[in-house]
Amino acid sequence: RQHLHAAGHICVLKDAFMYESPTEIGNLTSTGKFDAALAIHLYKGGRLLQGSRIPFGIIFGGTDVNEDTKCEEKRRVMGEVLGEARFAVAFTMKMKELAAAEWPDARNKIYVQTQGIKTTATETFDWYRFLQNADIPTDTGSLHMFLLICGLRRIKDPLYLVDVFSDWHRKDPRVYLGIIGPAVDPLFTSEVKEKVKRAPGVYLLQEMPQGDLHAAMKRCFAVVNSSISEGMSAAILEAMDLGVPVLARNIPGNAAIINHTETGLLFSNPQEFVVLSKSLMNDPIMEREMVTRAKDYVKKHHSWESERKTYQNLVLML
Numbered sequence: 559r560q561h562l563h564a565a566g567h568i569c570v571l572k573d574a575f576m577y578e579s580p581t582e583i584g585n586l587t588s589t590g591k592f593d594a595a596l597a598i599h600l601y602k603g604g605r606l607l608q609g610s611r612i613p614f615g616i617i618f619g620g621t622d623v624n625e626d627t628k629c630e631e632k633r634r635v636m637g638e639v640l641g642e643a644r645f646a647v648a649f650t651m652k653m654k655e656l657a658a659a660e661w662p663d664a665r666n667k668i669y670v671q672t673q674g675i676k677t678t679a680t681e682t683f684d685w686y687r688f689l690q691n692a693d694i695p696t697d698t699g700s701l702h703m704f705l706l707i708c709g710l711r712r713i714k715d716p717l718y719l720v721d722v723f724s725d726w727h728r729k730d731p732r733v734y735l736g737i738i739g740p741a742v743d744p745l746f747t748s749e750v751k752e753k754v755k756r757a758p759g760v761y762l763l764q765e766m767p768q769g770d771l772h773a774a775m776k777r778c779f780a781v782v783n784s785s786i787s788e789g790m791s792a793a794i795l796e797a798m799d800l801g802v803p804v805l806a807r808n809i810p811g812n813a814a815i816i817n818h819t820e821t822g823l824l825f826s827n828p829q830e831f832v833v834l835s836k837s838l839m840n841d842p843i844m845e846r847e848m849v850t851r852a853k854d855y856v857k858k859h860h861s862w863e864s865e866r867k868t869y870q871n872l873v874l875m876l
Contacts (some may be wrong), residue, residue, distance in 0.1 A: 565870040568569045574603045580610065587612050594876035600646070604639035613876045616646040620789015620811055621713055623648075623656045633660070640664045644875050647671050647868075649790035650814045659736065669872065674865025675795045675856055683773030692761050694734055702839060703778040704735045704805075707771070707793040708785065709742035710750055718784040718807070719759050721827035726835075727759025733835075735782070738763040738771070776800050782831075788812055790801060795860055798822070798852035803838055803845055805831060819844075821852040 563571040570590070574597070583606045594612055597603030599619035607614045607861035614807055616639065626632040636823065640646060640661050646668045648654040658665040687695045694703075704723075708714035717739050723735045738756065741747035754762045766774070775781055781797035781804050788811030795815065797804050806812040816822035823838065825831040838845055 561866040561869045562873060563840045564719070564866065565873070567873065570667060574599070574606060577606050580606055582777065583607060584609075584611060594873065596873070596876075597839070600636045600639060601632050602675040604643070605635050608635070608639055608642065610642070613644050615872060615876060616640065616643045618646060618648050618657065618789065620649070620651055620653070621787055623653055623660070624787045624789070624811070625713070627660055637661050640667075643667065645669060647872070649673055649813075652814055653789065657676055665790070669868070672860050672870040673790050673792055673795060674862035675792070675799050675860045676862040677772045677796050678769050679772040679776050679800065680767075680769035681773075683770050683777075685774070686775045688770075688774055691735065692763050694736075697814055697868070700732050702733045703716060704733065704780050704782050704835070705775060705778045706735060706737045706784065707775075708737075708739045710737075710739055710747045711743040711748055714739075714788050715784050715786045715807075717753055719782070719828050720753055720760050722832055724757040724759050726832050731759075733759060734780070735760045736763045737761070738774075740765055756792075772796065772800060773865045774803050778802065780805050783807060783812060784831075785809060785812070790815060794822070795856055798849075799856045799860075800850045801853055803849055804852065805834060805838075806810060815855075817855075820853050821848060823848075 559568045559571050592612055595607055595610065595614040597607055597614060598617045598618055600622035604616050622636060626636065643656055646664065648657060648668055648670050649672055651670050654668045654670050655741060657668055686696050706716055727733050740867055751762060754760050781793060781802050783791050783794055783806040785807060788809055792809055794804050798821065804816060806816055806822060806824055808824040808826045813824060816824055818824045820845055823834045825834055
């Protein structure tokens with residue numbers, strides 16, 4: 559939205575979950591006199607634009623191409639939406655290839671643009687108050703805080719490391735895991751709350767504004783991603799940009815942006831996560847070199863300015 563506002567467009571943001579059908583979006587676009595639309599996620603957002611009176615483009619989310627294609631009905635709908643769209647954006651070449659394999663006719667309208675990253679850490683953020691509010695003891699001198707940032711839904715698998723992390727915390731009380739993010743799936747969120755309650759060393763933290771979150775990331779030891787499937791994790795890229803080590807589950811979306819031991823660490827199971835975390839804690843030189851390379855990588859491949867230029871140009875196609 560910022561990119562489009564900067565080009566002089568008026569851009570209104572709506573949550574796809576608030577709408578049931580294309581008819582409702584049709585009413586919205588005609589009463590609001592909109593000229594064009596841009597949907598994120600080929601199924602969740604895209605299906606609402608089927609038969610749209612206004613031209614539209616699509617940004618792939620990740621789970622649409624990776625997961626939803628396994629469901630025949632969703633796949634059919636997504637194919638129709640892609641047929642109508644003026645353009646589509648994939649975050650990686652690999653995601654473009656997956657989509658083009660499913661819907662060959664759309665290949666020429668799929669553009670690749672990585673996510674642009676810009677981090678803004680709040681200067682006045684109070685780390686100790688943040689820990690106190692979470693009931694995390696602040697007197698453990700060498701506290702190692704791991705932060706897992708994700709919307710609370712199954713595909714993000716925030717419980718993947720909980721058991722093994724608790725075991726580790728019992729042996730080494732300096733290590734803590736904080737899970738932070740919006741309650742996307744209320745039923746699953748209550749499951750997470752229950753599990754975390756019984757897991758020493760693991761905490762479910764209050765959501766907070768992005769600037770504060772970035773400041774908290776800077777103070778933590780590492781940022782963790784344990785998703786089952788991922789398009790391109792902004793949290794991982796933000797951590798890299800902030801100079802924080804990243805430990806991520808070894809899945810295609812994460813492996814596309816992390817070069818193991820070069821710009822971050824990839825784990826294939828919870829036990830390996832602990833082994834890699836310990837090696838990182840014991841090797842400050844490796845840590846320093848890794849975060850330096852990661853920061854350079856983000857600067858080079860995830861430029862906010864080039865993302866802005868791409869979307870400003872694409873919107874002119876509408």
